[in-house]
Each structure stands twice: as structure tokens, then as C-alpha cells.
Amino acid sequence: MNPEPDPTLITAIQQAPAVRRLKVLTVNTHKGFTAFNRRFILPELREAVRSTEADIVFLQEVLGSHDRHAARHPGWPQTSQYEFLADSMWTDFAYGRNAVYPDGHHGNALLSKYPIIEHRNLDVSITGPERRGLLHCVLDVPGQHQVHAVCVHLSLLESHRQKQLQLLRRLLDSLPAEAPVIIAGDFNDWKLQGNR
Template sequence: MRPGGFRHSSFEAPPGAPAGDAGPARLKVATYNIHKGVRGVGPAKRLEIHNLGLGVEALDADLVFLQEVRHFHHREARQFDHTFFGWPDEGQAEFLAPTGYQVAYRTNAVTRHGEHGNALLSRFPLGDIGHHDVSDHRFEQRGLLHVPVRWQGQELHAVVAHLGLMHSSRVRQVQRLAEFIDAHVPAGARLIVAGDFNDWGERLDPAMRECGLQRAEDPAGRPRPATFPSRVPVFALDRVYTRGLSCTRLKVPRGSSWARMSDHLPLLAELALA
């Protein structure tokens, strides 16, 4: 058991696998909407970013796709500055990154007191960081974070996504995602698009397939793991889509520690070269 009550979330070898058989290259990825590191409202509002740091480390993922990450927020920094642990001096992406990880962050939304966006934490070297605005209307600022990652001697493209609250907006945002991939990701390059898709009605998979992306599914055919709301998860809003990779494991960590940190649970996937 790690500090804070988190169990290490590594994947075990499949039943019947030969001892010591490393098999094909595996990549562990996680996607997690961290709700800006804060939970609750009014006097009950609490800072969870320190617990989230323990949680991200416990996931033990090679790539961590994060949404609703703050770089700064002046009001909440003042509010929590004198709490026991205090508001971090650095941006939340850098604060959450385990030792040795590289960090990419770009802002999606600017508000009165601060901003928030998407981040990628990586065990592997990162290329040039790109950002593409896919906002569909002025009430929701949304973006794609695009980062090439050097893995297995080749370039793997990672895109962190956080789509809108209305289905029509999400459809248009997937169309813009397709245009972005065509323009910025080489044909045939391996690709992961992961994040919070807000797809309550499970209607986006056909549009994602038209982009050449397959949803990471449990290879044993088990139901898609729900990630929202974290206390009683019902909806599979958080997803991993891939091109040139196959899913060998899919998992959502559960328990009271995970339920309190964000309104979403993280989704973990183990991927192999297709």
C-alpha cells in the first residue's frame, strides 16, 4: 500500500503466460479528468491536488493524459495558501508529474481568476508541443493537446482531448479532430487520442472510426468500465482511442480514495503494437 491508501495499479501478466516472457512491447496509458485539483463548494471546498499527486504516481502509467488541469488560479491559490499543504507553487501538470517524467501542457479555457487545460505526462522523450482550438461556441473553450512521443525507436503521436457538453458540439469537434490528424499526424504513424469525451449516449464511436481510430476495449469482452460520476460510476465518459495499437488490458481503479479526488475516475489501458 502506498501513502494515502493507493494500491499500485500496474497490470499483471495474463493467466497462463510463461514466466519471464516479456512478449511484445507494452505501453501503459491512463486518462484522468482531475477537476482542477479541487472538490466541493463553499466552506466544504477542499484541495485534492496533493492526493492526486499520489494517485497519478500509483497509476504507474507510461503516458498520463490529463484534463481540467490548472496552470494558475489566483483566487483558489489565495484560498488554500494557508491550508496544511497549501496551493502548489508550480502549475498542476508539473506538480503531478512523477520524478523523471516529461510534461506538456497547453491552456484551453481562460476564466476571470485563472485558466485550465490539457496535459500529458510521459516517461519518454517529447517532441514539439502543439495545441488546436476546437471550441464550438463561446460558452465552452475546448482544445486538443498534440505531442509526438519517442517510443520503441519510433514516433508515437499523443492527443489529449476534452470534448463539449452538447452532442452536436462533440460531432463537430470530432470532425475537427479528423482534420487535425490529416494535417499534423503522418499517415501510418501510431496514434493515441485519449481524454474526457463527455459522450453520455455512446454515440461517438462511429465518427471516431471514420478518423481511423478504434476504441480501446476489454479483449475479454467485458462491459466498458464506467468512470463517471466517481462515487457511483455509471457512464464511460473517459476513453482511449488508438491507431496502430491494440488493447490488451482495460481497468478503472476504484475505492474511497479515488472517489473523493475528482468527479471522474481514471481509466487505464495497456496497449501493444498492432
């Protein structure tokens, strides 16, 4: 049996001040390691991410789990990396698993100070071993229509990125025209071919 909602809490939520600006951060976590996997830096990364005081954090290549790394690296978190990064600062988070292998899995994640009322992960992998996804979250931000946040991690190959951008466009075309949308992540678009 569900308890009756607290009317005081409902009133407080209804009277929350409207949010007019959101602070956004995007980080490719590289599974918690420095370049070329030389050193495990997830605890330092958490402090750096926290210091930004972002409202929404878009993460790419974040580990959901990895048994071998957990056994080999002191200080490996007892939770998923996205939960470790969220800590007590971001109350809501969503994860979209993109790649699965014998020791674990990784993907995109979104950390939010506002409630995530819905999320889904869209597989936009084209061919070959690169597994990529679009994590689409719907946020309940005071004073706004529902805010759509899309965390992207696109291919290293230009031809694949162009197809993935078409899939992203299809997702955007399916959203309500008046809906606020934030798209952030790792586009791997060094030649700036995807700007338009």
C-alpha cells in the first residue's frame, strides 16, 4: 500500500523557482584512466567534476562494471563509475550500456540535479567492434517544459559518424517542437563535419 503524498512536499515542489539557466559539463571518462590506460584517476576525476558544480553531467566511456580492473586497482569503487561520480551531488542518474565484454560493460551516463523522469539508450553502432549509443533522458526542470538531454558518443570513422548524425536527427525530429534540447558528448568530429 502506497502512503499518501505529503501535501507540504507537493506544495514545495510546485513553488520551486523556475530555472532559466543550466550549467552543463561533458566528459569522456576513458573508463577512469589516463591516456593509454597508464594510471587510474577516477577519484581525481570525481573531484574535478564536482568542482564545476554543473547541473547536468554528460559522461562517455563510463564503466558500469569491470571485474578485472576492480581486482587490480586499489581504490576501485564498490559501485558503478557513474554512481561513484554522482556521489551525493547529483541525485539522479541514468546509464546506457553500449559495449559488453567478458569482464564488464561501459557506455554513456547522465548525472542530473533534477529528476530524470524517463530515459532510453539508442544503439547507433554501425558495423565492426565500435559500440556507440545515444542516451536520451527527459528531465523535470522547474519552470520548463520537460528538458530533453541527449548524451552522444559517435564513431571514430567519418562515414559512421555521418550515419549516426542522421540517427540523432531522426531522434530530434521525433521530439515536440517546443521542447528544450541539450545535446552533448564526444562527437569525435575533429574536422567539424557535423556542425550543421
